[in-house]
Amino acid sequence: MGGANHVSLFAVPQNASSIPAATPAAPAGKARAGAAAAASPARKALEKLGLTRDIDLALHLPLRYEDETRITAIASARTGEVAQIEAVVTASEVQLHPRRMLKVMVDDGSATCELTFFSFYPSHRKALAVGERLRIRGEVKGGFWGRQMLHPAFRKAGGDLPSALTPVYPTTAQLPQAYLRRAIATALARVQLPETVPHALAPPLPGWGSAGAGGWTLRDALIFLHHPTPDVALATLQDHSHPAWQRLKAEELLAQQLAQLTARRARERLQAPQLRAAAGDGALGAQLRALLPFALTGAQERVVREIAADLADHRPMHRLLQGDVGSGKTIVAALAACVCIDAGWQCALMAPTEILAEQHFAKLVDWLAPLLAARGQCVAWLAGGQKKKERSAMLELVASGAAALVVGTHAVIQEQVQFARLGLAVIDEQHRFGVAQRLQLRKKLDHQGREPHLLMMSATPIPRTLAMSYYADLDVSTIDELPPGRTPVVTKLIADSRRDEVVQRIALQLAAGRQVYWVCPLIEESEALDLTNATATHAELSEALPGVAVGLLHSRMPAAEKKAVMDAFKAGQMGVLVSTTVIEVGVDVPNASLMVIEHAERFGLSQLHQLRGRVGRGSAASACVLLYSVGDNGRLGESARERLKAMLETADGFEIARRDLEIRGPGEFLGARQSGDALLRFADLAQDGALLTWARESAPRMLDTHPQLAQAHLQRWLGGRADFLKA
Template identity: 75%
Template sequence: MLDAPPAKPTTSPAQKALLKLGLRRDIDLALHLPLRYEDETRIVRLADVREGDTVQIEATVTACEVSFRPRRQLLVTVDDGSDTCLLRFFSFYPSQQKALAVGARIRARGEVRGGFGGLTMMHPSFRAAGGELPTALTPVYPTVAGLPQAYLRKAVLGALAHADLSDTLPAPELPGSSGNSSKISLQPLWSLRESLSFLHHPAPDVALATLEDHSHPAWQRLKAEELLAQQLSQLQAKRAREHLRAPALRPRRGGLHEKLLAVLPFALTGAQCRVSEEIARDLAQPAPMHRLLQGDVGSGKTVVAALAAAICIDAGWQCALMAPTEILAEQHFRKLIGWLEPLLAPLGLRTAWLTGSQKAKERREMLALIESGEAALVIGTHAVIQDKVVFKRLALAIIDEQHRFGVAQRLALRSKMTADAQEPHLLMMTATPIPRTLAMSYYADLEVSTLDELPPGRTPVVTKLVHESRRDEVIERIRAQLAQGRQVYWVCPLIEESEALDLVNATQTHAALSEALAGARMNGGKATMVGLLHSRMPAAEKRAVMALFTGGQMGVLVSTTVIEVGVDVPNASLMVIEHAERFGLSQLHQLRGRVGRGAAASACVLLYSTGEAPRLGETARARLKAMVETGDGFEIARRDLEIRGPGEFLGARQSGAPLLRFADLALDADLLDWARQLAPQMLDQHPELAEKHVQRWLGGRAEYLKA
């Protein structure tokens, strides 16, 4: 008789939930810190509570009933001998109702509210009275469905006992210690084990404010270690790339690079010249370039990309440019074809175009051109990195609006390099300037080039904040712009009506503006067309609408944020952003950048609504205030980092697993400076400690930095 196959180990729902949270190792659980704490260390008499206090009481149930007015609810009255309190539950189970039977002695914890009827607690947590009171605050952890707090607390407690929490920092370099020259002081200095034990089970007498604002020495230790792990991993990635090989691409005298400079219809700005030289120096090296090109909207990044592509093509290699949307990719395609195609044709070279909406025959033709090497420049969307795309000699990959792409997509583009097991050079571009602390942390592995000068002829855009009640005035302003032969954008946050958000949508706005502007005329008599553009439209329809607007045959374009980047219509002089309070600051700045691209005076109207509220929320107010006060993209970026945190700038760089969970770049610049100083010393003098430190904090996530 054959032996039965060994039974597969079963994974409980709670274990699956732990994996969903990324909690695989003891150290992962040890670093899974509480969201907040509950004080269950003492019992408070009802006679001593104040309205608004969150307290724990011990009392006897004197009444328990289900009421159906105004809705189904469980009403439980308790008495602790000093006063009574009503516990109100709108959601409850029969088992809970049974546990709260008359005569039961319970401990309940919740916020106490006052009123004509006496003290009340809404949905308090409760359990049977009895047993010793805890000696530390009770942690409440971030969790997911299927993972109760009790299970998570037990798992964390076990992990703290088993995890290796030995020191990985060289003693003289500890933040705040006497051997460290940094100004940072974390005295009294806590060890990692002390810090984690304290943060999971803080003493009841600790000032909760220092836990909530992360200023407690235990928090400071964790933030310092986390920033150091990030700096170490970035530096490791940067040093590893220095050992990789890439084609050395050098411009030839009288070659494509010089010819392109000669035929450009404008002179380069000083910033464009400087940045182009930085990129050219990198391309000439046999190690892969990893450079981020940042510049405000309209600073001329596309021509810098074209000059880099010319160097690559002139050296006999292929260049790929990938953009996040078909509209942006097509804008690049038109510009680059206009500049480069006349220079490539005499050399027998072509430009290929790849998007997801292409007809099968056209796609096959383009794939053949790319594989043969005849297509020296390949421009497109995500379609560029599909498996069927085979490059003959790819040496330079340019990614526009890099924060829109995920790690896997950037790695896929790098993997297209087939010749001699070499790496392609990588140039990433962004119109969202990177604040200093972000460049020092998340982008520490990249060289950063900055276009800090706008081309001549760009007019400053006046930004106005207008309440939606003045919508008719804005429409009259549009009518006046059209009469002068100018064009207008009107941007809405939704495509169709949503019950969840009471926002004016693009289709509704398109119909309303078409009716309101029916009699308007543009260009001395031609009828004004109001067009509609959104992401759900077929690609051919999108192209047709954009062609009419860019060609000047359409006066008003009603759109969703699909026109956020890349669209270049110098004749457009007015941008209206509907429900501006709903947009992010960086996005508002990008949208504003669509106007002011010609010589005409331009304006951006931020049409806002407060809804039912008497005034705007604090965050929305801060965003709109920043838009009105400054047009400087770098200042906008700095304020955006303060308001929203780093997510807006990073996109999917960390593939959904942020490398910083505890440190705050807006508040912890000193700690970041300390980590930047220590990281190279640790890698050089204590490589084993450095590797252990990175693995402890990041595990496999450090791999994402290679993108």
């Protein structure tokens, strides 16, 4: 600590243009900085952070700031505050007890301060020699012998104080702050930042694009945010409410909307097969409806019509079907598959886990296999755990076209899977698939170059602001009505200390002929999280419930074993199923009336809602018990408390989704759509609704009237990341 490594903390630019390039100027668009000896590993670290262009560096904004613009007298420094002092070393010695350390005493004329270093080198001792005048920065601590600092930053005194706050940037190993600061300052001085937003489309911010009247150009905003003046209210920087932040957020939201709209228009120029439903009683959809023991709800009928209209178009469908747990999305997907098959094409349905895929497979086989068999066709199954002989047979059925419907996991999109004529791809729980996987499915073109229609399903309703931003390139169909006869689920919040009462409740349910889920968050003990594991819980319940068959299900079990356990539970041969979250979606056992979620405070809100949806599927009164544990301080964390409160207050999936967005932000809703390249780094959907509305309205006008500016704006903000939207 100290020495050369600490000089950098004080090498703060007065303004961006005052920093010379550390290496000869690079070609436009490429950032070069730092000494040649350090260039290679540091440059790799820059690339790891995605900082490959001047604009990338200019948009790499500080996490926080340090104030090195003033000197504080030691006598005036308050305990607990970070202060910068300027003082002379009056004593410096290495002490060996109770451990080896360097003790340095400094005096600025107002008082003394003791500096302590547990890690130091000979160069530090030389720099901290008696008589040296230093500029020192660190947290002031009070002690029996007076003021102290532990491992402060220091350098030789002299030179003007910085006029701006010192930025502290997000970084990685092998990329020191000093190097990153120089690289960013060099890039910021060099980068070209012409205005890309036409004045006629300016957002509702005062003085947009002007340096006067409280307005900010993009360059003004970036220079200020990298090196704010000391008089700025730090709270406005931290909560992104400062006008400079507003300028950046508006531009970012516009770039995102332009990317979404560009992707949508590009897709509309592509060709897909026109799939029209057959008419009359002989149509596959009509035959399926005649077999169903229930009638579709009004919402299901509306969504079926929306999808059928898309399938009949020559443009590829790109539709998200969303609906709450148990709203009946699978039958809608089955009817869409019927339209596709009737038109002479194949349909693929892909689910993220084998258990969920098997649930779909079982339902679809039950519904469609007899109808397809009469036509000489079948339903094929593809999964990673298949034996080679079975898999080869399935691949032949797919390639020949005999398999009109193909159901499976990500195995459906592997290279060796060749469809004869893929017309429709259905992806369930689409947010759990990676971007590359979804793109791979779309590349299963037919021999004429037409790509399949794409229907994505989600049981996690998308809040409106999220749909307006990250899903603006999709058409969205919503099943906002539950089928009649669904039993409301009572939700109870119970402390883990009352675990015995919960086990007694289970015994009563079993005595009434019902079945029970018990969900655990981990498979085995974790040093980081002291949670009871599924195996231990299985043993505990087996002992507490003699004569009851208690099953165990977790993700590490072989596929055949998982299937056997689920089949036994569905058949009623098992009273209790202890499981990890592999039963989160898709599992349908009407006789299960009680769901116990252990360590509920560790689960996400959407996940809790999905798990609760596994019960209440029959006629019996059903309950969900959220079993929670408090921390060492005897209290739940704030976000955990908010999640559990939401579960108690509402069973509406749309309200759950809205609250989840408030608590966690958009990340979990998006899944791998961003794939490490989140398209929104600065804007906050919960706070920036007005700017999002402006961006959404302005994007089509800008693309239509200023296409070159739109392209320049996209390139500045997203570079190649807009490709992720194609998925």
